[in-house]
Amino acid sequence: MSVEVDERDTHDAIMAATYRALCEHGYAHLTMQDIADEFDKSRSLLHYHYDTKEELLLVFLDRIIGWVGDRLAESDTEEPPERLEEFVDKFVIDPGEEERETFALALLELRVQAAHNAAFREKLAAHYAENVDVVAGIVADGIEAGVFREVDPRRAGETVYTALVGARMYQVTMGAGEATLRTRDALAEFVVDDLLVEDRTVSEYAGGDFSKS
Incomplete structure (x- = not known):
């Protein structure tokens, strides 16, 4: 095994250990x-x-920047409404997913630190911008394809991602066990459905169950 590969494996192991420790x-x-x-x-x-x-x-925060976008890039999903559904679903924490809840709480604690720590603030701002850009890109693709009506893609991205972050915060701090699930359904009904061009529905483009999956 080369030194470069060994270093990469060590780095990956440290990041995995950091994730587990944050969850714990x-x-x-x-x-x-x-x-x-x-x-x-x-x-x-x-x-x-x-x-x-x-x-x-x-360094760990550097690693998670772009994680969702990378996972979507690996997906076979092509239609913009379905890609948007897939993005939203990655932020849903189902009841009983304790590891994901504790990790979301750890990220919230890091966001609190960012108010007083410029280095954390810079990384988390990049994390926020990256996720907004992912949604904005999906919306822009939908507009170009004639699936979504003409809107400002970045404003749509900020609306979707900020709603998801707020729902996760509410769920992990207030014990609101299905907050992210309810927010997913609300985004389908009040945001995605409104984005679709006239005479189209969420179900037509997203397998018939965007707000029920």
Whole structure:
């Protein structure tokens, strides 16, 4: 195995350990030891790559920027309404998905830190912009294809993504167990349906069950 491949594998393992540790402990109480406990290699190797928790988390935030867009790019879904449905579904947390809930809570804690930490703020702003751009791109494609009516794609992107972020925050902090599910259905009814050109319906383009899937 080449040194380059070994380094990449080590980096991937550290990022995976960071994800698991965040899910288990959240941000506020997270320590380098917690991450080391989830890392299947030596703690000294972890500290060789990262001196502090903040340094590691900044790299971790770099990793999650564009994650949703990358997953959509790998999908076989082509129709813009179905791609928008797929995007929204990636932010839905079903009742009982404890790992996803705790990770969403950890991200919320990082957003709180961003108010006072410029480095976190820069990374999270890029994360926000990337997700807005993904939705804006889908909407723009739909307009070009004659599926969506003429709107400002970026404003549509901000509306969809901000609604999803707010629903996740409400769900993980207030125990609103189906907030993201309800928001998905509301986006289908009040946003996606409104985007479609006249005489078209969500069900016609999204397999018949966008708001019920």
